[in-house]
Amino acid sequence: MAEKDYKTDKVRRMFSWTTGETSPSSPVSDEKDSKMSQIQFSVPEKQNNTMWQKRQQAVCVRHAYKHYGSNKRPNHVLENLNMSVAKGTIYGLLGASGCGKTTLLSCIVGRRKLNRGEIWVLGGKPGTKGSGVPGKRVGYMPQEIALYGEFTIKETMMYFGWIFGMETKEIVDRLRFLLDFLDLPSENRMVKNLSGGQQRRVSFAVALMHDPELLILDEPTVGVDPLLRQSIWTHLVRITSSGDKTVIITTHYIEEARQAHCIGLMRSGRLLAEESPQALLHMYSCVSLEDVFLKLSRRQGQANQVAELNISGGALGLNKMSKREEAPYAAEDGQVVGLNFHQSKEVLIVEAAGSNGDLPGKVTEVVKSECEDCGNCFNLTSRGKIKALIQKNFLRMWRNIGVMLFIFALPVMQVILFCLAIGRDPTGLRLAVVNDDVRVLDGYCPFNSSCSMKNLSCRYLAHLRNQSIIKDYYDDLDSARGAVERGHAWGVLLFNENYTDSLVARLALGDTADNDTIISSEIQVWLDMSNQQIGLMLNRDIQFSYRDFAKELLQTCNYNPKVGDIPIDFQDPIYGDNNPSFTDFVAPGVILTIVFFLAVALTSSALIVERMEGLLDRSWVAGVSPGEILFSHVVTQFVVMCGQTALVLVFMILVFGVECNGNVLYVIALTLLQGLCGMCFGFVISAACELERNAIQLALGSFYPTLLLSGVIWPIEGMPWALRGAALCLPLTLATSALRAVLTRGWPLSEPDVYLGFVATLGWIALFLALTLTILRFKRG
Numbered sequence: 001m002a003e004k005d006y007k008t009d010k011v012r013r014m015f016s017w018t019t020g021e022t023s024p025s026s027p028v029s030d031e032k033d034s035k036m037s038q039i040q041f042s043v044p045e046k047q048n049n050t051m052w053q054k055r056q057q058a059v060c061v062r063h064a065y066k067h068y069g070s071n072k073r074p075n076h077v078l079e080n081l082n083m084s085v086a087k088g089t090i091y092g093l094l095g096a097s098g099c100g101k102t103t104l105l106s107c108i109v110g111r112r113k114l115n116r117g118e119i120w121v122l123g124g125k126p127g128t129k130g131s132g133v134p135g136k137r138v139g140y141m142p143q144e145i146a147l148y149g150e151f152t153i154k155e156t157m158m159y160f161g162w163i164f165g166m167e168t169k170e171i172v173d174r175l176r177f178l179l180d181f182l183d184l185p186s187e188n189r190m191v192k193n194l195s196g197g198q199q200r201r202v203s204f205a206v207a208l209m210h211d212p213e214l215l216i217l218d219e220p221t222v223g224v225d226p227l228l229r230q231s232i233w234t235h236l237v238r239i240t241s242s243g244d245k246t247v248i249i250t251t252h253y254i255e256e257a258r259q260a261h262c263i264g265l266m267r268s269g270r271l272l273a274e275e276s277p278q279a280l281l282h283m284y285s286c287v288s289l290e291d292v293f294l295k296l297s298r299r300q301g302q303a304n305q306v307a308e309l310n311i312s313g314g315a316l317g318l319n320k321m322s323k324r325e326e327a328p329y330a331a332e333d334g335q336v337v338g339l340n341f342h343q344s345k346e347v348l349i350v351e352a353a354g355s356n357g358d359l360p361g362k363v364t365e366v367v368k369s370e371c372e373d374c375g376n377c378f379n380l381t382s383r384g385k386i387k388a389l390i391q392k393n394f395l396r397m398w399r400n401i402g403v404m405l406f407i408f409a410l411p412v413m414q415v416i417l418f419c420l421a422i423g424r425d426p427t428g429l430r431l432a433v434v435n436d437d438v439r440v441l442d443g444y445c446p447f448n449s450s451c452s453m454k455n456l457s458c459r460y461l462a463h464l465r466n467q468s469i470i471k472d473y474y475d476d477l478d479s480a481r482g483a484v485e486r487g488h489a490w491g492v493l494l495f496n497e498n499y500t501d502s503l504v505a506r507l508a509l510g511d512t513a514d515n516d517t518i519i520s521s522e523i524q525v526w527l528d529m530s531n532q533q534i535g536l537m538l539n540r541d542i543q544f545s546y547r548d549f550a551k552e553l554l555q556t557c558n559y560n561p562k563v564g565d566i567p568i569d570f571q572d573p574i575y576g577d578n579n580p581s582f583t584d585f586v587a588p589g590v591i592l593t594i595v596f597f598l599a600v601a602l603t604s605s606a607l608i609v610e611r612m613e614g615l616l617d618r619s620w621v622a623g624v625s626p627g628e629i630l631f632s633h634v635v636t637q638f639v640v641m642c643g644q645t646a647l648v649l650v651f652m653i654l655v656f657g658v659e660c661n662g663n664v665l666y667v668i669a670l671t672l673l674q675g676l677c678g679m680c681f682g683f684v685i686s687a688a689c690e691l692e693r694n695a696i697q698l699a700l701g702s703f704y705p706t707l708l709l710s711g712v713i714w715p716i717e718g719m720p721w722a723l724r725g726a727a728l729c730l731p732l733t734l735a736t737s738a739l740r741a742v743l744t745r746g747w748p749l750s751e752p753d754v755y756l757g758f759v760a761t762l763g764w765i766a767l768f769l770a771l772t773l774t775i776l777r778f779k780r781g
């Protein structure tokens with residue numbers, strides 16, 4: 001007998017051992033009736049054996065319920081679904097789009113958890129230690145292409161091969177076979193440059209790579225030409241022929257599923273039928289599987305018939321049994337329209353033999369293989385997996401010019417822009433001067449720089465810094481004020497008619513000078529204070545210039561210049577400069593903000609894109625744990641951050657001369673830690689957000705509050721008390737003041753201001769990591 005016929009026949013025999021019944025009109029019911037005595041043989045078997053049977057199947061799903069959305073408004077996708085896939089068979093899972101096939105498969109491979117019910121895969125429950133699922137016992141081809149576009153075919157195979165724990169030589173050999181078998185183009189072709197059909201074939205090759213025990217293929221033949229489709233099916237028949245490989249395949253080409261050993265017809269979250277194709281065609285007197293599906297779908301819609309058919313399951317002699325005593329799946333069968341849940345003949349026979357408690361050889365095998373697997377349970381990871389994941393991260397970055405520019409050019413550009421644009425004094429500010437004291441011709445205001453008491457207004461004006469202030473002379477106060485009102489000047493300086501004489505009289509008379517003399521010796525100033533920075537700078541310059549003018553005048557006339565100064569003597573500052581730079585104040589916060597938010601952006605989008613493209617799922621099904629994915633990203637990001645930190649600090653400190661009075665090692669360490677902290681925050685975002693759009697919104701949304709509240713651009717001492725408390729809780733606040741203390745004060749690690757910055761950063765890293773792992777674990781449910 002041909003292999004396929006033998007197999008189909010074997011499955012038909014296996015699946016004709018009914019415990020319920022199909023439609024009363026089923027032409028195979030007689031044959032099934034004749035097996036009833038043997039079914040009853042299994043009836044006294046209790047729970048243990050039921051479980052044992054479940055473990056004998058390649059896949060066994062019982063009373064599966066799964067919904068998406070909240071418990072209050074659930075979208076029910078699987079509703080009391082039962083499914084049995086015998087080992088060594090091809091199981092075709094068919095159903096309309098949206099009926100829940102992919103959801104069911106993702107539960108089988110351990111990507112999702114059921115809300116209720118149980119799943120047994122290869123003798124274990126997916127996701128439990130030692131089950132090997134997810135892991136290398138399963139090969140999974142998701143519906144999406146789920147491949148790295150920037151990898152070549154060979155690199156793709158290498159990546160997944162290492163993930164599956166294969167040796168490089170083994171991978172290369174397998175690659176040769178798969179290239180040939182699937183008629184793939186050169187192994188050096190980039191995946192993104194392949195046609196849709198070629199990409200699907202590469203995706204199929206990935207699932208076949210490690211020759212798994214259970215192959216789960218979600219629509220592998222979409223976009224594949226008929227010849228290749230046939231050769232894929234032939235291959236599936238061949239690999240299952242030995243009996244130790246099982247295939248579950250979904251397809252929209254219902255007729256191609258005739259080649260499967262068993263077909264599960266799914267609709268609205270349930271299986272309408274589970275039979276061999278030939279049996280289905282017989283039972284429903286149809287010539288095509290499509291007709292069977294339509295017939296069953298119509299029946300499902302007719303509630304009366306449903307009830308009738310369900311009852312018919314019990315009418316075949318099982319209804320006398322108590323629920324406990326029912327044949328293993330009798331209760332389950334009753335709920336499915338026209339569906340027979342069956343066990344393989346072999347299982348029943350072995351079960352019978354083992355009813356005295358001694359499980360036969362096959363059981364020992366299962367237990368043994370589980371124990372062997374458990375030996376690996378304590379291995380946290382494998383070198384191959386980590387190597388593959390890290391190499392993958394770097395290769396993706398390297399091959400993406402945009403990402404490379406983002407990583408290295410953007411921080412440098414930000415530092416350059418910051419240093420050039422922020423903190424410098426504004427220049428070219430226009431002041432409208434009305435000088436009634438001296439007649440000014442063509443902007444020339446004459447004065448004598450010796451001990452002369454003439455044209456003192458001009459002498460003062462000469463002290464106003466020429467690069468920052470441009471003096472425009474006006475004839476009268478009204479036109480000068482008009483210039484300010486129209487935005488042509490930032491302020492007005494008015495010298496009275498007898499300014500020089502009044503000033504000289506004021507100096508000579510001291511406290512006996514009359515009020516008029518004092519007033520007319522004053523320079524009157526009107527400033528445009530709408531721009532605080534410019535207004536304050538002009539205010540400061542006008543005052544400082546007067547002090548310089550007075551000191552210089554006194555000195556040239558042999559008086560003590562201090563007489564002209566305010567009687568406060570500012571000594572050299574303990575830290576910083578007498579003329580502090582805003583750049584030095586903001587620089588620590590800017591360094592940390594750049595590194596922190598670049599890491600956030602890079603990490604959050606990287607993981608989400610992988611997830612949206614189905615790549616994360618594929619890696620998870622291959623047995624990569626969330627911890628391993630996080631670890632690989634931490635390593636990759638750390639290397640990237642070292643480069644970014646070096647660039648940022650070199651440009652800030654060496655090129656633009658930002659003050660660094662402390663130990664540069666603390667600066668480097670704190671910057672790197674903040675980068676790691678940003679990366680961990682990125683992990684939280686990517687774990688929490690489903691869409692890249694939401695991640696971008698969250699990352700951008702967190703940017704401004706963090707920047708404003710962390711004391712980066714304004715001291716937190718200026719905030720209301722409540723806000724100050726909130727600010728201290730942010731990841732950048734204590735780190736910024738620590739870095740500022742190191743850079744400007746040169747403080748060591750022993751200072752609380754410094755070590756608290758480190759402690760807070762480490763605390764945030766731990767918190768973000770814990771949050772990420774919790775969200776990932778929760779989402780896998």
Ligand SMILES: Nc1ncnc2c1ncn2[C@@H]1O[C@H](COP(=O)(O)OP(=O)(O)OP(=O)(O)O)[C@@H](O)[C@H]1O
Pocket residue numbers: 068069075077095096097098099100101102103104143
């Ligand atoms: N992550 C999700 N969140 C919410 N609803 C989802 C999610 N994934 C799937 N669904 C919904 O669950 C239902 C079943 O989807 P599923 O992808 O399992 O169907 P399917 O049978 O595989 O469809 P197709 O053949 O088109 O791939 C659909 O209504 C779908 O909208």
